[in-house]
């Protein structure tokens with residue numbers, strides 16, 4: 001007997017994402033899903049973000065980076081709540097993992113929730129977690145070819161944080177070329193060159209968060 | 220990392236099939252058909268490998284010869300300026316005619332379980 005389904009493979013994920021989204025909206029929590037290759041600087045950027053914004057906002061971070069508590073500890077040291085998800089070696093976070101974690105967080109008491117996805121430029125891009133915004137971090141040492149090589153990631157992220165610009169003098173990375181490649185894949189996305197190390201350019205990212213928070217609360 | 224991803228996807232696919240089959244009282248799945256878009260972020264070969272592994276681990280659910288059929292969906296984009304339709308490769312939004320980022324993806328992102336075949340429980 002043949003049964004026709006025509007069901008999206010990610011149906012169950014998307015149901016969980018909708019569940020998360022409703023929760024985030026009803027509690028007015030701004031949720032940002034941060035993706036990059038391993039070592040691009042997600043945790044360092046989040047440390048700096050918590051340091052700069054913790055006085056004004058109640059911040060929590062969900063850490064999806066593989067099986068250690070190391071990144072969560074770094075965030076806690078900066079004064080934010082951090083919950084570690086163990087993906088058991090899995091290559092991405094899915095919406096059900098996030099839903100299962102939300103019990104540990106009192107969303108009514110949180111203004112900004114950042115999700116540090118598993119370090120990987122391929123797999124996390126297709127999974128809706130229910131977030132308001134998807135942000136990619138690309139670091140200068142990874143090279144200019146990453147944007148055209150991983151279009152599935154960059155076509156789905158509205159903001160790219162180009163990190164480690166303090167290293168530009170030592171490398172042949174071209175910021176202009178990155179902007180051009182990005183616009184050819186996703187004309188609606190924005191790129192902020194910055195350095196979590198020297199703090200250069202971080203204010204643009206912080207203002208972006210503040211703007212996104214205002215829009216999230218007004219809805 | 221990559222085949223790990225297809226294992227996770229195949230887990231989702233078989234969960235959908237299994238849920239539906241249980242509802243209809245079907246067992247011994249003989250065939251699963253998928254539609255996989257070119258830019259859907261899933262590699263057909265890795266999906267086939269993942270299917271074989273699941274089939275072996277779940278012999279109560281599948282017949283020994285159970286097969287996975289993948290229908291590929293070609294990617295197509297359309298330029299919002301000149302209407303040119305093209306097959307997007309890496310630079311998804313770049314219209315080859317206007318040479319500006321004006322493309323909209325029409326197809327190629329589909330990733331669906333099209334159908335499955337099983338027999339009624341005895």
Ligand SMILES: Nc1nc2c(ncn2[C@@H]2O[C@H](COP(=O)(O)OP(=O)(O)O)[C@@H](O)[C@H]2O)c(=O)[nH]1
Nearest residue numbers: 038039040041042043044119163164195196197
């Ligand atoms: N030079 C430089 N190094 C950085 C910068 N941001 C992060 N790093 C370093 O890059 C490495 C990986 O950073 P981490 O935040 O753990 O990356 P993650 O894997 O994406 O979370 C660490 O050694 C950081 O100190 C930066 O802006 N400039």
Ligand SMILES: [Mg+2]
Nearest residue numbers: 042043065071
């Ligand atoms: Mg990290």
